[in-house]
Amino acid sequence: xxxxxxxxxxxxxxxxxxxxxxxxxxxxxxxxxxxxxxxxxxxxxxxxxxxxxxxxxxxxxxxxxxxxxxxxxxxxxxxxxxxxxxxxxxxxxxxxxxxxxxxxxxxxxxxxxxxxxxxxxxxxxxxxxxxxxxxxxxxxxxxxxxxxxxxxxxxxxxxxxxxxxxxxxxxxxxxxxxxxxxxxxxxxxxxxxxxxxxxxxxxxxxxxxxxxxxxxxxxxxxxxxxxxxxxxxxxxxxxxxxxxxxxx
Numbered sequence: 001x002x003x004x005x006x007x008x009x010x011x012x013x014x015x016x017x018x019x020x021x022x023x024x025x026x027x028x029x030x031x032x033x034x035x036x037x038x039x040x041x042x043x044x045x046x047x048x049x050x051x052x053x054x055x056x057x058x059x060x061x062x063x064x065x066x067x068x069x070x071x072x073x074x075x076x077x078x079x080x081x082x083x084x085x086x087x088x089x090x091x092x093x094x095x096x097x098x099x100x101x102x103x104x105x106x107x108x109x110x111x112x113x114x115x116x117x118x119x120x121x122x123x124x125x126x127x128x129x130x131x132x133x134x135x136x137x138x139x140x141x142x143x144x145x146x147x148x149x150x151x152x153x154x155x156x157x158x159x160x161x162x163x164x165x166x167x168x169x170x171x172x173x174x175x176x177x178x179x180x181x182x183x184x185x186x187x188x189x190x191x192x193x194x195x196x197x198x199x200x201x202x203x204x205x206x207x208x209x210x211x212x213x214x215x216x217x218x219x220x221x222x223x224x225x226x227x228x229x230x231x232x233x234x235x236x237x238x239x240x241x242x243x244x245x246x247x248x
Contacts, residue, residue, distance in 0.1 A: 004026060004059075005061070005166065006025040006060050006166060006200070007024050007025075007057070007058065007059045007060075008021065008022065008043070008057075009021075009055075009058075010022070010043060010046050010055075010056045010058075011054055011055040012042065012046065012051065012054045012055070012056070014042050014051075014222075017037070017038075017039050017042075018222050019039045019222040020223055020224065021039070021217075021219065021222075021223070021224040022224055023217045023224060023227050027198075027214070028196075028198055028199065029192070029193075029198075029199045029201070029214045030199070030200050030216070031200075031203050031208075031209050031212065031216050032202045032217050033203055033209060033217065033218050033233075034220055036204065038220050039219060040219055041170055044168045044170055044202060046068075047067075047168060047200070048081065048083050048085045048168055049076065049078030049081050050078060052075060053068065053070065054070070056069070057071070060083070060163070061082060061161075061162060062162060062163055063162060063163075067081055067083075082165045082166060083165055083168060084156040084159065084165045084168070085152055085170070086168070086169050086172060087148070088170045088171050088174065090141075092144060092151075094135075094136060094137045095137060097132065097133050097134060098123070098132050098133070098134055098139070099123065101136055102119060102122060102128070102150045102151045102154050103115070103119055104155075105152070105154060106118065106119070106154055106155060106158045115158070118154055119154060122153050122154045122157075125150070125187055126147075126149060127146065127180075127184070128143075128146060128147060131143060131147075142175050145174075146184075149169060149172050149188075152168075152169065156192075156197045157192070157195045157197055164196055164198065165197070166198050166199075166200060167192065167198065168199075168200050168201070169200075169201040169202070172188075172201055173185055173205075173208060181208070182211060185208060185212055189212055206238055210230055210231075210234070210238070214230055215227065215228065216233040218233050
């Protein structure tokens with residue numbers, strides 16, 4: 001990976017929030033951290049190309065491909081960006097199987113055997129192997145979310161470009177019980193690191209950030225506050241939370 005994976009400068013008015021963030025991704029996994037309503041999802045949607053910012057500059061990859069430059073009137077549409085994403089709400093093809101949904105985004109065309117191997121690995125990674133032939137309309141909400149994440153993971157890992165695609169995950173472990181969340185987070189982190197897929201995810205869970213050992217971009221009320229290793233950026237938040245727990 002290059003030292004700079006993504007450069008992002010975004011100004012955008014959305015509802016009551018005036019979004020103003022600027023950061024550079026350099027680590028394998030970065031978490032946008034902050035309370036609900038701080039603009040984290042809008043940042044992800046802007047990077048994915050689903051939001052056109054009022055002012056913005058985005059570059060990605062070793063060749064610093066310009067995805068957005070409002071000054072130069074450049075706006076690369078979502079389908080042409082080296083970005084793959086899974087939103088909070090799973091958008092799946094109903095009446096298609098779990099395997100068919102996960103396979104949809106796979107970028108390799110030349111080697112079906114490799115494609116099947118990746119699909120099997122990703123299905124196992126997200127604990128979906130036993131559900132692979134099930135119609136997605138028969139799944140629970142949590143299972144549907146795991147399928148959505150699996151599809152984005154498979155698509156990012158098999159992206160056929162100069163760099164691997166950036167994987168955007170919006171609260172990927174929300175709604176999972178603690179043990180399953182921890183197991184999936186660690187397995188996913190290690191697998192994506194092996195495939196050299198960079199990740200930008202959204203969370204307001206301090207424990208999740210520490211578990212991932214992530215770089216953290218902390219936001220509040222639409223503003224960039226701080227960026228750095230989780231041990232530095234969230235140490236004060238962790239101490240405050242531990243103090244609250246001790247007084248309960």
